[in-house]
Amino acid sequence: MGEVLPDLILEMQSRGFTYTGRTPDRWVKFEGPLITTEGVFQCDFTVDPTFFSLPVVKLKELPSTLGPVTPHLGASGWLCYLAPSTVVLDIFDPIGQTLRCLAEAESVLSRVVRGELVQDLAEEFFVHWYSQICVFDVQNLERGDVPAFYVASHGGARTPVITDDIERTVVKINAMQFNPKRFLMLACVVGTTAQPRPSQNNWPPQTVADIINWQRELDKSCAKKIQQRVDEAYKKKRGDTVIFIKSPLLNYGFQVHFDQSVLDEEKLKQARGTERLYSFRVTRLTAIRIDDQYIAQRSIPSMKTLAGLKIALVGCGTIGGYLADMLVKAGAGTAGGNLTLIDFDLLMPENVGRHRLGMPFSFNNKAFGLSVMLQNDAPGISVRGLEVNVRDAHLGDIELLIDATGEEALGHWLAANYASSVPMLSVWVEGPGTAVRALLKCSDNDACYRCLSAHTKVGQFPTVEGGVPHVMAGHGCEGLYVPFPMTVSVQAAALGAEMALAWANGNTSPSLRTKVTDYAYTLASPDCNPPKVEDCPACTS
Missing domain, CATH: 3.40.50.720 (NAD(P)-binding Rossmann-like Domain)
Structure with a gap:
């Protein structure tokens, strides 16, 4: 990086960027404008010193014209402009590849501001979800209550397991060498017609209140069902519950911890109704599928x-x-x-x-x-x-x-x-x-x-x-x-x-x-359909 850094700084300066030094992990940091067809937006542009990873682009301010949920943009301003697995970075042309990434970021941001990339949210949602795993062994996911249990680790972490056949799933869990300490829990599936999109407000969700307020932006009916299901689970007083949301293209969920509230002990004692219910912490979940059909x-x-x-x-x-x-x-x-x-x-x-x-x-x-x-x-x-x-x-x-x-x-x-x-x-x-x-x-x-x-x-x-x-x-x-x-x-x-x-x-x-398989030889007969032999003693009746 040392020998190309001066040239990279000059190239970035020619595009209005300022070199501001190194990050704690030694990435090279610039500040400057993303020039799009919809306006100019200031950003931090950080470059991997080895050039093996994509530059990171983070807007200093979110465009005021954007709605509460937006594709390719996180609440912190992080811009997803390329999927790392879809491009091959040329480590022998570090400056050229950096400038191409900058151009792609400007192009994507232009389309985001114009509202052209809304469908991409379905593909990138889990990038913004910041979730823990939930083991999923369900052959046909239907709405309503589903059998579930959680595996308790030695450190106290609780990994939920959703299934439609506990006996079958336990065999798989044993083979995966999960901790044998397990407890039954409540779980249910609710449906929605809305694709999940990260909110620009209060993201990622940390409590039941955050989840419900976010779902109201997407599907008020689903938000109502979630609140009803969480309330029912709380009244049964059987520990944590898991709610999984079945959307048209993907499934996602969260685990409610009824023993963890954002309210202090005194306020929690006095809280009633939705104030108490909304205060419980959640863990966001992504399904790790182990069902045979999916594998x-x-x-x-x-x-x-x-x-x-x-x-x-x-x-x-x-x-x-x-x-x-x-x-x-x-x-x-x-x-x-x-x-x-x-x-x-x-x-x-x-x-x-x-x-x-x-x-x-x-x-x-x-x-x-x-x-x-x-x-x-x-x-x-x-x-x-x-x-x-x-x-x-x-x-x-x-x-x-x-x-x-x-x-x-x-x-x-x-x-x-x-x-x-x-x-x-x-x-x-x-x-x-x-x-x-x-x-x-x-x-x-x-x-x-x-x-x-x-x-x-x-x-x-x-x-x-x-x-x-x-x-x-x-x-x-x-x-x-x-x-x-x-x-x-x-x-x-x-x-x-x-x-x-x-x-x-x-x-x-x-x-x-x-x-x-022995390339000293040459194929003599192409793939074909040999005819049946008349009066074959094996296959002729």
Whole structure:
């Protein structure tokens, strides 16, 4: 910073700014005008000496034309002109990037004063809310009373937990290693049609009075419901209460501490009615969602998840282990759905090098071990492990069968017994990690796994140019196996998970997909839809 500071000062001075020194944390501070199309506004402009963070812009006075709630402006004058995660700062052009930030701040302030950015408040509200966390495990948020409890920390802090199934949520809370000291509390949800916007007066709210006065600016009906609910909770004398406000785009709330008042002890004794009620302190809350639907949907907001589906996965080895994990992360085993894992084999220590399970599960059945691991990682999911040969298993009512065994003969048997009655996805590794492939059969006209084998025998749909090499290891007493690294297993599992999600979203073509994993080879067949073989012994009735 030292070598560019003189040049930065000169550039800022040319724009009417004055260098005023350093802040306690060594940021470089300027005072000067933001020149907008709606007028000139004086501000403090503070620059990060390392140029990794955005300059901070704070107006000395708020524009008089602004209403009680305004986007991008806090009550202290802080101006939100860029989201840090949306821009890449050029540390090799510190002066240029500083001036570009200044120009953006002037542009945003112009639009704020003209009232053009009101909708942005919904996106940035939590920046101004200055809240504590509230753990939220509600599948369908409805208005009215909701079950709740709070977790008391060793230091006395009370973290609220809102749920629609206490038993399920307790399992999750235990897995997250929250303090076991917990107490039931009152909570309710009220609705509003108004988007939350920070007030320019008395912000952030510290008491029930502040909350209600602020809500009156947004939605008088909601403010009335909040006061009614707080009053009801106070009369029940059961400790703190939580009020969550359900707005069109986001949910937010607050916790009322009936044992904490801004009035001194003598005044509190004499206070009655709303004077007493309004005096109680609040903690502003932001929902940290741990509900299964949200966790699965957050990464793929435009897609359906695997929630609510009944899926069976045959083979819990090197591919199936990673695939099971990915399926659960995509929602399998939640919202009334279930995931069934089938494998009769044990996890041996030599398997750990390319298996999702680790050494602690050695000598345990793979399906059992995976079910335990998945329930630990995603408490509350519906997953069961069948420690049997799939030929002896009763799979029940399933909507998708996945074969991750990589065993061709077993794949043919599965196709013969299931492919005509349930969608079937097969995923496997070609050779010693040369490529990974997956085949989806959903209709009578699609090729099954046996059909593809027949096509392959006559040279159709080859995987790579020149053919897949045949390499085996373990020629001693250990037993033969195909050597390939864990990275190939993960790519096979990822391909399987992608096609399972595609199926759930109605995208079943192309049914045969290939990814080359050894780049010494060239893909021979593009992704396509192989035809069904006439008189296939597996899938022809």
